[in-house]
Amino acid sequence: MTDPTPTMPTNYPTAKGFCLTSAFWMVVATSMGLLGATELIAPDLTENVGWLVFGRIRPIHVNLVLFGFVTPGLLAAAFYYVPKLLRTELYSEKLGVITVLAWNFTMVFVVVSLALGYTQGREYAEMIWPIDMLIVGGFSLVFVNLIMTVARRKEPILYVSVWYVCAGIVLTAVTFCLGNVIWRPNTGSLVGIPDAILLWFYGHNVFGLLLTPLSAGVAYYVIPRACRAPLYSHTLSLFGFWSLLVVYTHIGTHHLLQVPVPTWLKVISIVDSVAMVIPVMAFLINIWYTAKGKLGEIHADIGAKFVFTGTIMYFFVSIQGSMMALPDVQRVTHFNNWVVAHAHVGVLGFAGMIALGGIYYILPRITGRPLYSRFLADFQYWMILIGVIGFTVVLTIVGLIQGNAWLNGETVYRVLPEMHVYYITRASLGLMIFSSALMGLYNIVRSIFFNTGEIS
Amino acid sequence: MYFPYFITYMALGFAISLAVFFWALKNGQFKDQKRARFLPLEDEHEPSAAKISTFHRYEAYVLVLLAVAGLAASGAVLIFALLNANGA
Numbered sequence: 296m297t298d299p300t301p302t303m304p305t306n307y308p309t310a311k312g313f314c315l316t317s318a319f320w321m322v323v324a325t326s327m328g329l330l331g332a333t334e335l336i337a338p339d340l341t342e343n344v345g346w347l348v349f350g351r352i353r354p355i356h357v358n359l360v361l362f363g364f365v366t367p368g369l370l371a372a373a374f375y376y377v378p379k380l381l382r383t384e385l386y387s388e389k390l391g392v393i394t395v396l397a398w399n400f401t402m403v404f405v406v407v408s409l410a411l412g413y414t415q416g417r418e419y420a421e422m423i424w425p426i427d428m429l430i431v432g433g434f435s436l437v438f439v440n441l442i443m444t445v446a447r448r449k450e451p452i453l454y455v456s457v458w459y460v461c462a463g464i465v466l467t468a469v470t471f472c473l474g475n476v477i478w479r480p481n482t483g484s485l486v487g488i489p490d491a492i493l494l495w496f497y498g499h500n501v502f503g504l505l506l507t508p509l510s511a512g513v514a515y516y517v518i519p520r521a522c523r524a525p526l527y528s529h530t531l532s533l534f535g536f537w538s539l540l541v542v543y544t545h546i547g548t549h550h551l552l553q554v555p556v557p558t559w560l561k562v563i564s565i566v567d568s569v570a571m572v573i574p575v576m577a578f579l580i581n582i583w584y585t586a587k588g589k590l591g592e593i594h595a596d597i598g599a600k601f602v603f604t605g606t607i608m609y610f611f612v613s614i615q616g617s618m619m620a621l622p623d624v625q626r627v628t629h630f631n632n633w634v635v636a637h638a639h640v641g642v643l644g645f646a647g648m649i650a651l652g653g654i655y656y657i658l659p660r661i662t663g664r665p666l667y668s669r670f671l672a673d674f675q676y677w678m679i680l681i682g683v684i685g686f687t688v689v690l691t692i693v694g695l696i697q698g699n700a701w702l703n704g705e706t707v708y709r710v711l712p713e714m715h716v717y718y719i720t721r722a723s724l725g726l727m728i729f730s731s732a733l734m735g736l737y738n739i740v741r742s743i744f745f746n747t748g749e750i751s
Numbered sequence: 752m753y754f755p756y757f758i759t760y761m762a763l764g765f766a767i768s769l770a771v772f773f774w775a776l777k778n779g780q781f782k783d784q785k786r787a788r789f790l791p792l793e794d795e796h797e798p799s800a801a802k803i804s805t806f807h808r809y810e811a812y813v814l815v816l817l818a819v820a821g822l823a824a825s826g827a828v829l830i831f832a833l834l835n836a837n838g839a
Contacts, residue, residue: 376791450790452779452780452783452787478756519788519791520792523792525792526789526791528784529785530781544764726824
């Protein structure tokens with residue numbers, strides 16, 4: 296059963312489809328982000344264009360980043376590494392391609408419905424019921440394909456990446472149903488405080504039970520391969536996996552510390568937010584010890600370089616997250632741009648970087664040819680790195696200005712001029728990230744379709 | 752009434768998690784951890800590195816020009832904003 300039989304060659308249509316999906320929707324998502332940032336500088340820019348007002352652009356940006364760019368990017372790598380690690384073929388490439396097509400149609404519906412103003416008005420759960428169903432359907436298709444691949448495996452041991460990706464998909468499908476209150480199609484919500492609790496249980500688990508496990512899965516595959524070294528400890532990785540499930544599921548209510556939710560729930564959310572240091576450090580110690588003394592190898596592979604940078608961002612965003620759950624810290628940092636900075640480090644700096652890293656790592660392997668342009672990928676890497684660090688600095692400053700002004704009872708109109716210059720800086724950094732997304736799309740399309748590189 | 756949904760969800764979550772955990776325990780997923788460390792390294796050869804020759808020169812110039820234009824636009828916006836910060 297442990298016979299190292301090489302897997303059958305395939306064209307990896309599912310992985311390629313998800314690479315293209317991610318690259319395309321990254322362009323759309325970042326363009327929406329840029330437009331939203333511009334509207335914050337010039338609110339009258341789209342005043343008579345209803346479908347482009349900030350209130351519609353912002354949820355389009357957020358949902359496309361989550362489900363259009365980052366998740367498909369991480370899934371692209373998963374559809375490559377899961378069969379490899381299990382030494383079998385993907386259960387059904389046909390089903391995979393159908394999933395890719397359905398996923399893209401769903402994203403089109405997301406954009407059109409939100410732009411037309413069809414929204415349930417709950418952060419991260421804005422989509423209306425039919426689209427919720429399409430998203431759950433998409434995750435279900437992915438899960439069937441992956442779990443059937445696991446069932447047909449020739450390798451008896453499930454490597455930690457397989458654990459992470461399977462758990463991430465099934466947990467998200469289920470949590471998405473609960474968070475979107477799918478048993479109430481008309482409103483997609485409960486009433487009052489229970490609705491807020493449910494929403495933030497889901498809202499934080501989108502990061503904790505979807506992006507984090509999928510990103511960890513990619514990192515646990517790419518880093519040992521790029522370093523040509525075994526994982527530092529598989530036992531530690533499994534400990535990190537199970538502790539993530541235990542701890543992360545409880546922290547959503549830290550978004551509601553200034554709201555009359557039950558105190559015991561707040562205490563649990565704060566304690567577990569701080570306890571997140573356990574799964575986070577289990578992951579980081581494992582990855583960094585695997586890479587110890589091998590940074591040259593990581594630098595040599597652009598995919599691994601993206602992924603490794605993502606792990607560093609994970610360190611920062613996680614430590615920041617644990618601290619932000621403390622009530623005294625949150626009095627200053629909550630309900631302002633500090634949180635926006637935090638979200639960008641997490642979703643773009645950590646999960647987005649790892650999604651791009653996964654794509655660039657697998658592209659030469661699924662096409663059989665070298666990446667179209669290492670130079671463009673490197674350029675994109677630096678633009679995103681500068682962009683996301685810039686976002687963090689600028690928005691953190693704005694957050695502190697807003698938070699302190701609020702605490703001091705300052706009126707909003709006196710604070711807005713102070714924030715203006717930072718908002719302009721943010722928009723200019725957003726332009727960089729949008730440009731880098733265009734560059735990435737070009738590079739990925741050329742790598743898959745018009746690659747004249749030598750077949751390896 | 753929302754408690755039934757919460758409780759059902761939590762009960763299902765616990766049941767599935769425990770079932771998977773005990774399946775893993777019984778199935779030997781926590782044994783042979785030393786071999787598991789090497790799983791990503793098995794199989795397949797490494798593809799050759801990206802070659803400069805595949806990157807047509809004129810395309811490189813155009814793309815670099817575009818990227819630099821993007822960066823320059825960002826920089827110009829920033830400088831303009833900083834210079835006019837007091838007048839805002």
